[in-house]
Amino acid sequence: MEPIAVDLMGTDRGPQVVARGLADVGDVPLVAVGTADALASLPSGIEGVEASEVIEMTDDPASAPRRKRDASMVVAAQLVKQGRASAAVTFGNSGAAMATALLKLGRIRGVARPAITVELPVPGATPTVMLDAGANAEVQAAWLRDFALMGTAYARARLGIDRPRVGILSIGEEPGKGTTLVREAYELLEGDPQVHFIGNVEGRDVMSDRVDVVVTDGFTGNVVLKALEGAASAFAHAVLGALRAGGDDAVVSHALERLVPLWNELTPDATGAAALLGVDGLFLIGHGASNERAVASAVRSARQLVLGDVVATIRRYESKEHDGV
């Protein structure tokens, strides 16, 4: 495979953290994009491509990729467009990253809107894929069908699930429950042979093994994602506090030994990046606060999506918005 292009710049913790994360990735061909200074901190054996500009967290997302044409995330996307990289991963300004991907890679024909695709941890089972997690605050029913197809492709490539169960997030399982949008999307998905549609699912199902792919609008998806991130953090702190309150250090350290691997599984860092599906090339957006472990797992996630050929699979779907036209 062509190397995965990783943007070193524009993160909360600086390019050194991203560079160190790359050293942990293992056997994946990489190309790092950054300023000359940042490239100097690269571990040996990783190719560097220089970019003269950086899109900062404070830059206006929509205009940034046009104003800073030689910014590192723009150059990374360009490498994908040119076929010199199989995927791009950035941990910078996420709004600018979406704009960059759309500008440089364009949409896959027939996909109305790209969607941010995330994995929600499920203890003891494969994660639940959820989209859209924030690219489109307001959506149409036909877009939700696109999301169902793209989520199916993602779950196959990344999680190895042959026939992923797809549900629409709603407030009741019965077909009539929810908003007008949900009811319209239900009708579209019910008849689509390319999707293993299981109907409506509820909030409590997203962290369960009841469903593999959850489709929703970007407003609800983003609120749910962040609510779960907040809950994970609140629970972890509360458990730690409760254990420590007893004062017996042996109990605390024994318990923590067993709980740390669990936090690692249940915190968002475990995946490390969200894929912007629907653009014509693989583009992943990680958290600006990503640590070394999150960087490494983002790159591994990109690798699996490359090997699973997720973009080509989405290109091949029939229907999408132009169904029957």
Added chain:
Amino acid sequence: MEPIAVDLMGTDRGPQVVARGLADVGDVPLVAVGTADALASLPSGIEGVEASEVIEMTDDPASAPRRKRDASMVVAAQLVKQGRASAAVTFGNSGAAMATALLKLGRIRGVARPAITVELPVPGATPTVMLDAGANAEVQAAWLRDFALMGTAYARARLGIDRPRVGILSIGEEPGKGTTLVREAYELLEGDPQVHFIGNVEGRDVMSDRVDVVVTDGFTGNVVLKALEGAASAFAHAVLGALRAGGDDAVVSHALERLVPLWNELTPDATGAAALLGVDGLFLIGHGASNERAVASAVRSARQLVLGDVVATIRRYESKEHDGV
């Protein structure tokens, strides 16, 4: 105060569980409503009012209170209407409970739509009040302002917060972020002197101490509530599993001793019931699967709302939907 009317019937666990829960409430005047059989299981000292019918979980919510005029939850609402009870609490069919409250108590003048009001646990701080948690899947901006006023009254009465911080749930803190609905509601709330409006809040804030009252549409609110319930359950099971996997029973039992009070604080049973605010009388709806502890805490919660005079406070608000008319 007048007694709190508690519906014994129509729950998943049977009237005995509700009756036993009432025994644990302590010093609160109560009147229990149920069939003659159910009343026989009441602890001594609790007054009973007989009802000949029961609304079951399988009954059609909208028509149930009209078809079963002598159903226990209908009789409980009637007692509030007649001034013979200060509040009604049911653990039965929640859709039918909403229909019953609207039919028997009516809306408070000026409130466009009642909203389901829940408390989300925040470790180490007062809970966050969220509304609407599911009464109205689709809402208008003016209704969100009503919710802000009602949530303010609730947080004062129930949590003793003098100037509760109110936020609109959105996908970015900046004023322009989110949907058209959020932007319109933002403008309405920004100018309302009766509300301590702090702007948009995000999903991660709901289980934090950043905000006291979160207003949102009933679709998003219900999805978030259930996602957090699912997460709490997933985390608790995962932590228990991880602790047990080590095999050392002493560590497990020591750790559990400290964690059980935490689960009790962080699970939805801790509150026990949601208030349907906006109807002209206090009406609370508990989980159908409520255990004794949840029943007792629902009644205590009703008592605080009675003492805090939440319904009268909502009646007194100016503006609401008729602002300026």
